[in-house]
Amino acid sequence: MNHLASWNKSNSPCQFYGVTCDLSSQHVIGIALANLSLSGSLSPSVSLLPSLVSLELGANSLSGIVPSELANCTNLQVLNLSTNSLTGKVPDLSALKNLQGFDLSTNGFSGEFPTWIGELLGLVELGLGENNFDEGFIPQNIGNLKNLTWLFLGQCNLIGEIPASIFELTSLGTLDFSRNQISGIFPKAISNLQNLYKIELFQNNLTGEIPPELAKLTLLSEFDISRNQLSGEIPPEIGSLKKLKIFHLYRNNFSGEIPEGFGELEFLWSFSIYENSFSGKFPANFGRFSPLNSIDISENNFSGEFPRFLCQNNNLQFLLALDNDFSGEFPDSYSSCKTLQRFRISQNHFTGKIPDGIWGLPNAVIIDVADNGFVGGISSDIGVSASLNQLYVQNNKFVGELPPELENLYQLQKLFAFNNSFSGQIPSQIASLKQLSSLHLEGNVLTGPIPSEVGLCTNLVDLNLAQNLLGGTIPETLDLLTSLNSLNLSQNYLRGSIPEGLQALKLSYVDFSNNQLSGGIPPELLLIAGEEAFSGNDGLCIEEIPRTQKYSSLSFCNSNHGRNGVLGRRVVLMIIIFVVLIVLLAGLAFVSYESFKLEERRKRRDFDECKGKDSKWVLESFHPMELDPEEICNLEEDNLIGSGSADDEYDAKVADFGIAKIAEGSELSCFAGTLGYLAPGN
Structure with a gap:
C-alpha cells in the first residue's frame, strides 16, 4: 500500500496521511509515519x-544524517527516529x-556520545542505545533528568561504572545499560529507584x-x-x-540453592540461570502457581527429584535442565x-521409563533425554510428535524395536539413538524422513x-550403523546419498562387495572394518580412509597400493575376486622383461665366445697350413741374431736399431712393430721390415 499517495499538491498538507494539524491555525503539529517501510533521507x-x-x-529504512536544522523546531516534544539506518x-x-x-536508538550513529543530552531537563523517555558511538563513560549529567521513566543506553560502547547520579532518578521505571563494558560492583544504590520494574544490565563486566x-x-x-562476573x-x-515475571542470571558464577520463595511466585514467565554453580534440591513448588513459559536451569549441580509442577498451568514451551545431577x-x-x-x-541420572505421553508432544521441536539411565523403549506415541526436528535418546538403556511410527516425523533432521540395546530391524519406514541429515544407531x-x-x-550427511548385528549386503542405493559426508558401517556382519558408486559421493570419512566383506576395495575410498577402515575383512583386496603409501598390509586382488591386480601384472611384466634381457645377454655372450673360438681355430688352422707348406720358416721374435751386412741388403747403419761390432756384425732388434725372419735356402736375398712399413732410408 502506498501510504504517501495522498501527499500531492492537490491536497492540503492537513489531508496527508499521517499528518496532524492544529484545528484553528491549520499548522502541521504532528507527523506519524512509523513502520511504513519508508526510505530516503530526512x-x-x-x-x-x-x-x-x-x-x-x-521503524523505517531512512538513511543519511539527521539535519542540524531540526534544532529549529523548538516546539518539538516527541522525536522518534529509532530503528532506521541513520548515520553520522x-x-x-x-x-x-x-x-x-x-x-534515536537502533541506528548507525557514530562519533562522541551526545553529552548535551543532560540539558534536556524535560525528558521523560531517552533512547540512544544500539548505536556505534565512540567508547566513553556514561555522562553524569544524565542524573539531571529527574523526570526520566525510560532510559535505554544499551549497546553503545559505554565503559566504566554507573554514575551515582543515575540512582537519583527516582521516577525511572526502565534502566537498560545492557551489552556494554560497564564494570564495578553491582550497585546497592539501585534499591533507591523504587519505581523500577525493569533492570537490564546483562552482558557487562559487573562483579560482586x-x-x-x-x-x-x-x-x-x-x-x-546475565553474562557478567557476578557471584x-x-x-x-x-x-x-x-x-x-522474568528472572535471568545465566552465565555468571552464582552458587547455593534457589530460595523456596520462587515456588510461590504467581507471575513468573521466564526463569533462566544456566551455566552457574547452583546446587541442592530445586524448589518443589516451582511453577505451581505461575504461568511459566520458559525455564533453563542447565549446567548447574541441582540434585534430587525433578520438580513436578513446571507445566502445572499448561503454558510451558521451553524446559531445559540438561547437565545436572537430578535422579x-x-x-x-x-x-x-x-x-x-x-x-x-x-546428562542427568534419571532412571525408569519415560512416560508414554512425553514421546507424543505435538509441538515439540527437540526431545533430548540422552545420557541418563532410562529403560524401556520409544513409545509408538512418537508418531504424534510430527513437528520434531531433533530426537536424542543416546547413552541410555533403551530396548525393543525402533517404532515404525517414526515415519510420521517428516521434519526430523537428527536422530541419535546410539549406545542402547535397541533390537530388531531398522524400519523401512525410515524412507519417509526426507529431512534427515544425521542418523546414529x-x-x-x-x-x-x-x-x-x-x-x-537424500539429505543424509552423517550415517553411523556401526557395532550392531546387521547382515546382508551394503545397499547399492547408498550411492543416492549425494550429501553424505561420513559413513560408518564397521563391526557388523555385512557381506558382499563395497558398492563402487560410493566413490562418487563427497565422503570425508568411511569405516567398513570388522565385517565379512569381500572383493575389491574402491580405490577412492581407500585413498580417503586408509587401510584401517577396511581391516578385519579377510575377503577384501586392493588392485594397487595407494599413491600416498609405499606398502600395504592388504592382500592384492586376483581372478578369484573377478579382478586382475594391476600391480601384479606390472610385477610379472617386469620379471618377464628381466628374464628376456638375461637370455639375450647370455646369447650375445655365447655367440661372441663362439665367434672368438672359431676365429682362433681358423687362425690356428691357417698357421698349421702355412707351417706344413714351408717348414723352413721359423718365427723368431725378440731373439738376438747376428747378421752380416750382406744379409741385411747393405742397409746403412742409420737404418738399424742396435749396436755394431768391430768385425761389422750387428745385434738386430725388433723395432717399429717389426718382425725379422730368416729363410734359409730361400730365393729371396733378404727380408726386412714390417708388412706395410717402409724403412726411413728408402
Whole structure:
C-alpha cells in the first residue's frame, strides 16, 4: 500500500496521511509515519514546520544524517527516529527544551556520545542505545533528568561504572545499560529507584553479589543480569518479589540453592540461570502457581527429584535442565504438557521409563533425554510428535524395536539413538524422513539387512550403523546419498562387495572394518580412509597400493575376486622383461665366445697350413741374431736399431712393430721390415 499517495499538491498538507494539524491555525503539529517501510533521507525542510510538536518516523529504512536544522523546531516534544539506518554524528539538539520523548536508538550513529543530552531537563523517555558511538563513560549529567521513566543506553560502547547520579532518578521505571563494558560492583544504590520494574544490565563486566536491598524494588518485574562476573548466592529476600515475571542470571558464577520463595511466585514467565554453580534440591513448588513459559536451569549441580509442577498451568514451551545431577524417575505430570517445544533433560541420572505421553508432544521441536539411565523403549506415541526436528535418546538403556511410527516425523533432521540395546530391524519406514541429515544407531543389537530405503533419505550427511548385528549386503542405493559426508558401517556382519558408486559421493570419512566383506576395495575410498577402515575383512583386496603409501598390509586382488591386480601384472611384466634381457645377454655372450673360438681355430688352422707348406720358416721374435751386412741388403747403419761390432756384425732388434725372419735356402736375398712399413732410408 502506498501510504504517501495522498501527499500531492492537490491536497492540503492537513489531508496527508499521517499528518496532524492544529484545528484553528491549520499548522502541521504532528507527523506519524512509523513502520511504513519508508526510505530516503530526512529533509532539512522539516525545520519549516515551526509548530511541529511530534515527529515519529521510527521503524523505517531512512538513511543519511539527521539535519542540524531540526534544532529549529523548538516546539518539538516527541522525536522518534529509532530503528532506521541513520548515520553520522548526532547534531546538537540541546535547543529542543520542550522534548519529552527522544529516541534515536537502533541506528548507525557514530562519533562522541551526545553529552548535551543532560540539558534536556524535560525528558521523560531517552533512547540512544544500539548505536556505534565512540567508547566513553556514561555522562553524569544524565542524573539531571529527574523526570526520566525510560532510559535505554544499551549497546553503545559505554565503559566504566554507573554514575551515582543515575540512582537519583527516582521516577525511572526502565534502566537498560545492557551489552556494554560497564564494570564495578553491582550497585546497592539501585534499591533507591523504587519505581523500577525493569533492570537490564546483562552482558557487562559487573562483579560482586546481588544485594539483599534489591528486594525493596517491589514493582520489579524483569531482572536480567546475565553474562557478567557476578557471584554469591541469591538472597532469600528476592523470592518475595511477587511481581517477578522474568528472572535471568545465566552465565555468571552464582552458587547455593534457589530460595523456596520462587515456588510461590504467581507471575513468573521466564526463569533462566544456566551455566552457574547452583546446587541442592530445586524448589518443589516451582511453577505451581505461575504461568511459566520458559525455564533453563542447565549446567548447574541441582540434585534430587525433578520438580513436578513446571507445566502445572499448561503454558510451558521451553524446559531445559540438561547437565545436572537430578535422579529418580521423571514425573508423569509432564505427559500432558502438550505445549512443550523444547524438552531437554539429558546428562542427568534419571532412571525408569519415560512416560508414554512425553514421546507424543505435538509441538515439540527437540526431545533430548540422552545420557541418563532410562529403560524401556520409544513409545509408538512418537508418531504424534510430527513437528520434531531433533530426537536424542543416546547413552541410555533403551530396548525393543525402533517404532515404525517414526515415519510420521517428516521434519526430523537428527536422530541419535546410539549406545542402547535397541533390537530388531531398522524400519523401512525410515524412507519417509526426507529431512534427515544425521542418523546414529551405532552400539545397539540391530539385526537384519540395512534397508535399501535408507538411500531415499537424500539429505543424509552423517550415517553411523556401526557395532550392531546387521547382515546382508551394503545397499547399492547408498550411492543416492549425494550429501553424505561420513559413513560408518564397521563391526557388523555385512557381506558382499563395497558398492563402487560410493566413490562418487563427497565422503570425508568411511569405516567398513570388522565385517565379512569381500572383493575389491574402491580405490577412492581407500585413498580417503586408509587401510584401517577396511581391516578385519579377510575377503577384501586392493588392485594397487595407494599413491600416498609405499606398502600395504592388504592382500592384492586376483581372478578369484573377478579382478586382475594391476600391480601384479606390472610385477610379472617386469620379471618377464628381466628374464628376456638375461637370455639375450647370455646369447650375445655365447655367440661372441663362439665367434672368438672359431676365429682362433681358423687362425690356428691357417698357421698349421702355412707351417706344413714351408717348414723352413721359423718365427723368431725378440731373439738376438747376428747378421752380416750382406744379409741385411747393405742397409746403412742409420737404418738399424742396435749396436755394431768391430768385425761389422750387428745385434738386430725388433723395432717399429717389426718382425725379422730368416729363410734359409730361400730365393729371396733378404727380408726386412714390417708388412706395410717402409724403412726411413728408402
